[in-house]
Amino acid sequence: MAKALIQLAIDSLDVNASLSLAAAAAPYVDIFEIGTPCIKHNGIALVKEMKRRFPNKLLLVDLKTMDAGEYEATPFYAAGADICTVLGVSGLATIGGVIKAAKKYNAEVQVDLINVPDKIACARASAQAGAQIIGVHTGLDAQAAGQSPFADMQTVARLGLPMRLSVAGGIKQSTVQDVVRAGATIVVVGAAIYGAPSPAAAASEIRQLVDAA
Numbered sequence: 001m002a003k004a005l006i007q008l009a010i011d012s013l014d015v016n017a018s019l020s021l022a023a024a025a026a027p028y029v030d031i032f033e034i035g036t037p038c039i040k041h042n043g044i045a046l047v048k049e050m051k052r053r054f055p056n057k058l059l060l061v062d063l064k065t066m067d068a069g070e071y072e073a074t075p076f077y078a079a080g081a082d083i084c085t086v087l088g089v090s091g092l093a094t095i096g097g098v099i100k101a102a103k104k105y106n107a108e109v110q111v112d113l114i115n116v117p118d119k120i121a122c123a124r125a126s127a128q129a130g131a132q133i134i135g136v137h138t139g140l141d142a143q144a145a146g147q148s149p150f151a152d153m154q155t156v157a158r159l160g161l162p163m164r165l166s167v168a169g170g171i172k173q174s175t176v177q178d179v180v181r182a183g184a185t186i187v188v189v190g191a192a193i194y195g196a197p198s199p200a201a202a203a204s205e206i207r208q209l210v211d212a213a
């Protein structure tokens with residue numbers, strides 16, 4: 001079985017801090033995520049700069065698109081995004097629009113199940129529409145309210161859909177192996193790396209744990 005990929009979520013608003021974090025973690029991660037607050041603050045220029053500095057990494061832009069799927073996502077794919085996210089709650093018309101934009105650039109789409117009431121139906125419909133990745137995600141505010149992605153992750157993994165399963169929401173050293181063993185093929189880690197005293201050391205530790213899972 002292929003090893004799970006590690007995605008570093010970059011949630012800083014500061015461009016220099018974001019680029020420094022990416023450089024420190026680069027040896028240990030597979031995907032750089034420009035997080036939603038970061039992309040809203042810094043825009044397409046940061047997508048271009050990340051692609052220029054890290055041409056061999058996959059680049060996910062966490063747009064969390066809610067409407068105007070094709071129109072909103074197209075310039076981000078054109079700027080170098082390998083994956084853009086669209087919200088499952090946006091509905092199939094918007095998801096389909098992002099898929100159409102991705103196809104033009106030979107890129108991929110992740111449907112984020114954040115706050116989707118019927119996650120099973122949305123995951124199945126997203127697979128059928130042609131999305132390559134389904135994201136089980138407990139956002140930062142829901143985490144602060146005590147929620148975690150682990151139960152939903154197991155439910156979605158059991159569906160055995162023909163798409164990669166990305167899991168996000170407070171994943172750290174003590175939980176990352178359980179996430180991989182439950183079937184995640186992309187493990188998203190933000191605060192456990194960027195909030196660590198040494199982000200490089202934390203990323204290295206996560207890499208070892210994922211590869212040993």
Ligand SMILES: O=C([C@H](O)CO)[C@H](O)[C@H](O)COP(=O)(O)O
Binds near residue numbers: 062140169170171
């Ligand atoms: O997507 C995220 C959040 O909704 C803000 O946009 C985070 O990047 C994601 O939750 C991963 O970060 P951690 O939960 O800190 O690992």
